[in-house]
Amino acid sequence: MIEKNTIKNIYLDYYRLIKITRFILLFFLLFTNVHSQHICATDKYNKPFQDANPEKYEQIEIDIQNYLKAPKQKSGHHIIIPVVFHIVYNDANENIPDSVIYQQLEVLNESFNARNPDTTILTDTLKNWIGNFKISFELAYEDPYGLPTGGITRTHTQMSAFSYYGNLVKFDQHGKEPWPTNRYLNIWVCDLYNYLLGYAQFPGGPEETDGVVLDWQTVGNQQYSWSYSDPAFSNWIGGKVAVHEIGHWLNLYHPWGNDGQCSEDYIPETGSQGGPIYPSAECPDTLFSTCNPSERVFVKHYMDYGGNNCLVCFTKNQVLRGLASLNTYRSEMLDNYQPRPTINRFKETKINPTHTQGRVYIELPPFSGNIIISAYDISGKMLYRTITTKRFNELFLDVSAGVYIINIEYNNQLIFSSKIMVTPNSPYGASIFSRNEIEDFIFLIGLCICLCYYICLKNINTNLM
Ligand SMILES: [Zn+2]
Numbered sequence: 148m149i150e151k152n153t154i155k156n157i158y159l160d161y162y163r164l165i166k167i168t169r170f171i172l173l174f175f176l177l178f179t180n181v182h183s184q185h186i187c188a189t190d191k192y193n194k195p196f197q198d199a200n201p202e203k204y205e206q207i208e209i210d211i212q213n214y215l216k217a218p219k220q221k222s223g224h225h226i227i228i229p230v231v232f233h234i235v236y237n238d239a240n241e242n243i244p245d246s247v248i249y250q251q252l253e254v255l256n257e258s259f260n261a262r263n264p265d266t267t268i269l270t271d272t273l274k275n276w277i278g279n280f281k282i283s284f285e286l287a288y289e290d291p292y293g294l295p296t297g298g299i300t301r302t303h304t305q306m307s308a309f310s311y312y313g314n315l316v317k318f319d320q321h322g323k324e325p326w327p328t329n330r331y332l333n334i335w336v337c338d339l340y341n342y343l344l345g346y347a348q349f350p351g352g353p354e355e356t357d358g359v360v361l362d363w364q365t366v367g368n369q370q371y372s373w374s375y376s377d378p379a380f381s382n383w384i385g386g387k388v389a390v391h392e393i394g395h396w397l398n399l400y401h402p403w404g405n406d407g408q409c410s411e412d413y414i415p416e417t418g419s420q421g422g423p424i425y426p427s428a429e430c431p432d433t434l435f436s437t438c439n440p441s442e443r444v445f446v447k448h449y450m451d452y453g454g455n456n457c458l459v460c461f462t463k464n465q466v467l468r469g470l471a472s473l474n475t476y477r478s479e480m481l482d483n484y485q486p487r488p489t490i491n492r493f494k495e496t497k498i499n500p501t502h503t504q505g506r507v508y509i510e511l512p513p514f515s516g517n518i519i520i521s522a523y524d525i526s527g528k529m530l531y532r533t534i535t536t537k538r539f540n541e542l543f544l545d546v547s548a549g550v551y552i553i554n555i556e557y558n559n560q561l562i563f564s565s566k567i568m569v570t571p572n573s574p575y576g577a578s579i580f581s582r583n584e585i586e587d588f589i590f591l592i593g594l595c596i597c598l599c600y601y602i603c604l605k606n607i608n609t610n611l612m
Contacts, residue, residue: 187388187401192346192347193348208413226282226473228332231332232248234301242301249536255393259281261279261460277462306337308337309321309339309360317333322335323335325355329354344380348395349398365388384455387454398472399461400413402420413464417465425454426452496511503544503567504571517535519556522542522553525550544569549569553565
């Protein structure tokens with residue numbers, strides 16, 4: 148009997164042990180799944196290039212370190228980088244609208260100019276470490292053939308999702324070939340496998356694949372309520388994945404280094420890190436380094452994994468390293484930059500008709516951002532004003548007959564102005580004829596005169612006979 152009970156107890160203990168083990172395994176799997184979300188594949192993506200040509204990458208690093216000893220910034224003015232977004236979509240959701248791209252561009256321009264308001268989460272000490280790239284990103288206004296463009300391409304693909312491995316999104320068969328990578332920063336937007344958020348090519352990789360790839364669900368700015376379907380992206384919907392990946396494109400490494408735990412990122416203030424700091428509610432100011440326990444590391448910068456709420460700045464040395472990269476390996480992009488001829492381009496604006504009963508069609512050349520269209524009467528009183536991002540606009544002016552002025556503003560600058568004549572839409576109140584009506588009237592008078600002349604001439608001839 149005792150033996151039987153003992154066996155039963157052993158069995159129960161064994162059963163409990165199995166249950167506990169299964170629970171621990173399940174917990175471990177869940178925990179590691181959350182934390183092993185493939186946030187950024189930049190290290191894995193670049194490794195084959197680095198392994199194939201280590202001397203080239205060593206030389207790039209030597210060039211950067213030499214530049215940092217005696218920086219000579221090529222561009223004396225504020226740096227502007229032309230960007231083209233290649234939207235490669237399989238279903239309609241992935242074909243994100245232009246407005247979301249504009250939001251993303253605004254996030255980039257805030258982040259690379261230290262204008263983002265969320266730096267308030269930093270302590271005063273940490274605020275001293277904020278770096279400012281003073282770089283602006285603008286949508287390309289001219290394509291590689293010199294034709295006007297809005298800086299966004301759209302390509303339908305049969306691929307349901309893409310991997311960083313193979314890079315298929317960057318080739319025409321399944322995706323979209325880049326525009327010349329020494330003139331444009333190419334950013335591909337597509338569905339990436341396994342919740343991967345993005346990846347970038349470090350300076351030194353093949354020219355034909357240079358650029359940044361983003362999962363479509365990370366693009367834009369959450370403040371604008373872009374509808375995200377998957378909660379797995381909830382920490383990454385503030386447009387900061389693009390900021391992080393462009394940091395890589397400028398040769399910034401993760402703070403745990405390019406070769407795994409505790410390796411070098413060449414940024415003193417980020418300290419030595421054993422691995423990423425994942426999104427959390429706490430978002431600590433600093434943490435003790437897991438590589439060097441006496442050291443505290445700065446974690447609220449874009450090159451870590453802290454998510455929307457915790458990633459708020461580049462550090463000073465990250466900015467210096469990124470600018471060094473731009474002025475050495477990526478200097479062709481600065482040399483090739485042509486400023487946007489903004490005002491000249493808007494001379495191509497078309498307003499039709501200029502004699503109207505109130506309806507006016509306005510066609511603008513390709514542009515990015517907002518345009519303000521306003522209408523004034525001849526005394527200068529504003530009658531109409533609208534802000535638009537569209538190239539094709541229709542206005543209806545419900546005003547009395549008269550001359551009116553249409554003004555178009557861009558970047559707080561008046562870039563186009565035209566007069567229009569409004570005729571009354573009621574035939575009883577018509578006091579001004581349109582050009583077509585006057586032409587028709589003159590034609591009729593002429594016809595009458597010709598007829599009278601012909602009849603008179605015929606009568607004279609008849610009388611003479
Ligand atoms: Zn990364």
